[in-house]
Amino acid sequence: MGAILIFSKMGEASTCEVIDWLDSYQTHFFRINDGEIHKLPTSIQLGNDHISLGLEKNNTSINEEDITAVWFRKTKTQEPPNLNGIEDLQIKRDIENHTLHELEAYNFAFYHLLEKKWLNHPSKKEINKPYQLHTAQKLGFKVPPTLVTNDKNKLLDFKKTHPNLIVKAVFRSRGFVIDKVFYAGFTAVLTTEIIDSLPSSFFPMLVQEKIDKEYEIRTFYIDGECHSMAIFSQLDQQTALDYRRYNRTNPNRTVPYSLPKQITERIQKLMAILELNSGSLDFIRAKDGNYYFLEVNPNGQFGMVSKPCNYYLEKKIAAWLIQQK
Amino acid sequence: MLEQKKHFQLFANCIPVKGASRSIICDLQRNTYRFIPNLLYDILQKLQTHSVAEVKAAYHNEYDQGIDQYLGLLTKSEWGFWTNEPNRFPDISLEWNHPALITNAIIDSDAHSTHDYQKIQKELDLLGCKALEMRTYSPVPPTQLHSILRYFQLSRLQHLTITLPFSDEWSVSEITNLVNQFPRIIQLIFHSAPEDKVCKLPIETHASVLFIQKVIDNKHHCGIVHPIYFSPNLSHFTEAQSNNTCLNRKISIDEKGNIKNCPSMPKSYGNHKEISLLNALQKTSFKDSWQINKDQIDTCKDCEFRYICTDCRAYIQNPQNIFSKPKKCHYNPYSAQWESNSKENLQKNTPPSN
Ligand code: SF4
Numbered sequence: 001m002g003a004i005l006i007f008s009k010m011g012e013a014s015t016c017e018v019i020d021w022l023d024s025y026q027t028h029f030f031r032i033n034d035g036e037i038h039k040l041p042t043s044i045q046l047g048n049d050h051i052s053l054g055l056e057k058n059n060t061s062i063n064e065e066d067i068t069a070v071w072f073r074k075t076k077t078q079e080p081p082n083l084n085g086i087e088d089l090q091i092k093r094d095i096e097n098h099t100l101h102e103l104e105a106y107n108f109a110f111y112h113l114l115e116k117k118w119l120n121h122p123s124k125k126e127i128n129k130p131y132q133l134h135t136a137q138k139l140g141f142k143v144p145p146t147l148v149t150n151d152k153n154k155l156l157d158f159k160k161t162h163p164n165l166i167v168k169a170v171f172r173s174r175g176f177v178i179d180k181v182f183y184a185g186f187t188a189v190l191t192t193e194i195i196d197s198l199p200s201s202f203f204p205m206l207v208q209e210k211i212d213k214e215y216e217i218r219t220f221y222i223d224g225e226c227h228s229m230a231i232f233s234q235l236d237q238q239t240a241l242d243y244r245r246y247n248r249t250n251p252n253r254t255v256p257y258s259l260p261k262q263i264t265e266r267i268q269k270l271m272a273i274l275e276l277n278s279g280s281l282d283f284i285r286a287k288d289g290n291y292y293f294l295e296v297n298p299n300g301q302f303g304m305v306s307k308p309c310n311y312y313l314e315k316k317i318a319a320w321l322i323q324q325k
Numbered sequence: 326m327l328e329q330k331k332h333f334q335l336f337a338n339c340i341p342v343k344g345a346s347r348s349i350i351c352d353l354q355r356n357t358y359r360f361i362p363n364l365l366y367d368i369l370q371k372l373q374t375h376s377v378a379e380v381k382a383a384y385h386n387e388y389d390q391g392i393d394q395y396l397g398l399l400t401k402s403e404w405g406f407w408t409n410e411p412n413r414f415p416d417i418s419l420e421w422n423h424p425a426l427i428t429n430a431i432i433d434s435d436a437h438s439t440h441d442y443q444k445i446q447k448e449l450d451l452l453g454c455k456a457l458e459m460r461t462y463s464p465v466p467p468t469q470l471h472s473i474l475r476y477f478q479l480s481r482l483q484h485l486t487i488t489l490p491f492s493d494e495w496s497v498s499e500i501t502n503l504v505n506q507f508p509r510i511i512q513l514i515f516h517s518a519p520e521d522k523v524c525k526l527p528i529e530t531h532a533s534v535l536f537i538q539k540v541i542d543n544k545h546h547c548g549i550v551h552p553i554y555f556s557p558n559l560s561h562f563t564e565a566q567s568n569n570t571c572l573n574r575k576i577s578i579d580e581k582g583n584i585k586n587c588p589s590m591p592k593s594y595g596n597h598k599e600i601s602l603l604n605a606l607q608k609t610s611f612k613d614s615w616q617i618n619k620d621q622i623d624t625c626k627d628c629e630f631r632y633i634c635t636d637c638r639a640y641i642q643n644p645q646n647i648f649s650k651p652k653k654c655h656y657n658p659y660s661a662q663w664e665s666n667s668k669e670n671l672q673k674n675t676p677p678s679n
Contacts, residue, residue, distance in 0.1 A: 017424075020453060024424035230414070232336075232406065251354065253403060255337040256415050308338065308354065310418050310559060 003028035003066050004321045005055075005114070007122075008073040010034055014303045014314060015073050021318035030055065030062045034076040037107050044109055053113060064114070069324035071119040071317070072111075074299050078103045117324035119222075119278055119317070120298050127274055129170060129206065132296055135273055139266050141293040144208040144284075152200045155207065162209040165190040170206045212287040217257055220302045220313055221271055222278040223320060226264050227313060229305045230257040230285070254308040263291050270296070278317075280305070330407035331376040333396050337417040338559065339404045341366050344629025345658045350404060351633055353417075353559040358633065359404075364388075365395055373411075421563035423574065425453025426606065431577040433544055433588045436463040438580045440597070445578065446476045448602040452576070456484040460588075462542050462580065464492045467499045474507050484511045488541060491515035500524065504532045516541040544579070544588045548637035550654035557633045565619060565632040572638055573615045576602055586614055589639035614638050617647065624650040628658035 004022060008015040010033045022029050032040070032055070043054040053064040080096040080103075111122045133143045147158045148170055159165060167190040176183050190207060216231040232253040259267075267281060270293075280300020284292040306313035335341070338354040341361065348366035349358045361369075368388075371380045377396065381389050399405040408414065430449055434440060449457065457477070465473075470489070477485065487510065495515060504510055510532045515524075518536035526534060539546075556562075556570075564570060577585045583593035584605040594605035605611060617638065619631035623646075628634070636651060643649040655664045 020424040023453065232403075250403075253336045253338075253354065253406075256417055258413055258415050260413075307559075310420065310563060312420070312422060315422065315424070 002068040002325065003030050003062055005029070005062070005067050005070045005116075006031045006073065007035075007071070007075050008033060009076055012073060014301070014306075017303075017314040018071070018318050018321075021315045022321065025318065025322055027318075027322050030057065030060075030067075032057070035078055035103075035107060037110055038103055042110070044113060053110065055110075067114065067116055069117045069119070069321045070114055071321055072122050072125070072299070075107075075122070078107075119321065120276060124274070124276055124298050126171070127276075127296065127298060129168075129295055132274070133293070136266075136270055136293040139269050139273075141266055141270070142286075142290045143293050144211050146209075147207045148204065149207070150201055150204045152195070152198050152202065155195060155198070158207065159192075159195065164210040165207050166210045168206045168208065170204055211284050211292050214285045214287050217259070217283040217285060217291070218305055219259065219267065219281045219283070220278075220300065220305045220311075221267060221276075221281060222313075222316060224268055225316075226259055226267055227305060227309070227311050227316075228257040228259050229254050229309050256309040256311075260291075330409050331378065332408050332411045333372050333377050333400075333405055334408060334411055334414055335369060335399070335405040336403070337414060340417075340562070341369050342629050342632055344631075344661075345627040346661045347629060349629045349633075351557045351562060352404065353557060353562050356558050358555075358557045360629075361395075368392060368395075417559075419563050419566050421560070421566060421568065425455060426574065427452035427454045427576050427602075428574040429456040429458070430454050430575065431458045431460065431588055433578065433580045434459070434461045434463075435580045438582070440578065440582060442473050442476045445597070445602075446480050450481050452602060452606070453481060454576075455482060456486070457482050458486045458488070460488040460541070460544070461490070464490050466492070466494050467503065470503065471506065474503075477509070478507070482509055485509045486512040486514075488514040488516060490541075491518040491536060497524065497526065500534055501526045501528055504528070504530050504534070508532075545640075547587075547589055548640040548651065548653045550634060550637065550651050550656070554635055555630060555633045556635065561635075562632045565634075567616060567618050569615055569617045569636055569638065570619075570634070571636045572617075576606060586611070587639050614647070622648050622650060624658065628656065630656070630658075 004027060006015065006019070006029055008031060015031070019029060019031070036057075037055075041054070041056045043052075045052045045054075055062050078100050080099050083092050083095055083099075086092045086095065108122070130146070130148050133146055137143050145158075145162050147154065149155055149158075166187050168187050189210070213233070216233055217228055218231060219226050219228040221227075230253075232255075263283075271277070271279065274296065276296070276298050279296045279298045280302065281296045282294040284294060286292055302313045302317070305311065335350065336354070339350050339352050341348055341350045343363060343366045346363070348361050348363050350361055350369075351358045368380060368384075371383065375383070377392070381392055384392075396405070400407065427449070432440065432445065459473075470487075474485075485507065500513065504513065504526060505528065508530075513532060513534045515534075515536050516538075517540045518538055520536060521538050522536045524534040524536055526532075561570060564573060568574075572586050575586060577588045578597055579585055579588040579593075582597045584595055584597055584600065584602060585593055592610075594600070594608050594611055617636075619625040619628070619634065619636060622636070623642075625631050625634070625636070634654075637653065638647065638651075640652040641647070641649045642652050656662075657664050
């Protein structure tokens, strides 16, 4: 009996919706939450001529042969085992690091040995942003002039030719919880005052020229198909720089968008080079008429495109998973 | 800057609906609507395929000033925008679909009811039901409600709405305790209460708790059509295109255990003691009313509210005609008036027309 294996987080809403669709097609699934792989009774046995993978949950188990496709929605960062008995902080940190790497390797053993159709293999879950921009540029995409640096002189030089700058994380914007308040990582304007206050060498950052937007575009890509949404963040000061700074009382207009054929073709090429079969891509449609590529996120939220545009992407993902036999 | 762009478009989630004497634009993103004259509706239709200059010319430039004014207003309030590339902005699909056989259910009960809640929970889960409304017409002490709701704690239900008579046992701390224990509760209505008020709980919760003085001692209190019940949102609007906005994918159990489309409807498909929900659902004619949409209903089909209004097929003007207008609606789309003894005040509940 075939089944679809799903890696996700506990209670993740879009996972539940896809599962409802799988269910409506009477498709079996096996869901693993929050990197539970090492918390469940699991094993990999390598013989001379065979491998057997054991996964078990709530007294049901699944055989490797029965898995028809794997959906890697997201997973939680690993937590180290309880090391409260160890007093020496240095030793504790070393052991923590060691165990985290071991757990990661244990999980990846399953990921690598499950030679199935994956909706994004976890080895592709992080793609370096400067590398993405470079690859996109080679395919003919416009990208905002970008500098990645830790050197004030380089930054000052760049500012001379690109006076309006914004700053982002090199890897990804994440948030922090400080005193129970969540501080999200956003794109911000890099003012002259901020630059002046920097030491001659600083923590690395990614700096880009601020592009004058007509609107932003978020595209969900799955296996060759693009489902796009325009975001009119420009209408609103609060979101003009970064639409993730939602304005909840008067949300940005989000409407279905149809990309020019040439852009769709470039996206298909880019995803093929990056070996991704799904992902969320961000673009700016600039006042100058150009489409600027910003980034691709392999495990991007598709709900935020699916719902406002009535695309039923949850159903499409379920159908894709079922088709892989 | 605006002058440079030739086309005006409403945002795809702002959809105009024409009525007999006026129209509305439904803003399905910001969940509101506004009135517009039918002439503007026609102009907006033409603007879908023609530039503003072409449309103005089609009216022999007689309405230029009015058109400019309206489009200016719609631009400023972010209902529409200007572009030279109308093809990049397709209409939103009006498809409605849902993975579950049943999306919502009602269970009525009174002092004589003998429902098997465990069985109900199992069967609703099998059908994929997401929303449950429980209405009780006689007092339920907290311990009893807790033991009923415990059956639903591990179910697939996402939303639970409960209507019950107020009694002294329901102190604020009892209510808080209930809402805390059962986070699926999104609304709790105590009828027969000493006063009308919103009950503030001392915890953070998404559940709204209302006290109302009105006595709801039987199912006949349902079916009222009023602007406060309008739902200008994408899922309601799309479902309304080809389905009944009350009965589609609904199943109900009345206080006697009869399985029905809605407790107020006469037809029973069997008693839950003898037949499962799934078997009742599979009986011929159970789903007949699901696809009765507003475009088929007398009067409603000419009403500008038809895709945001919740229908009622239990109380209708002519019980012999299943396509007749809901009895508890006092709106006349031909005169654009809320009539007779209805106390509705449109201005209070809806955005002003311009
Ligand atoms: S006429 Fe029909 S659609 Fe219009 S408000 Fe009344 S019930 Fe709703």
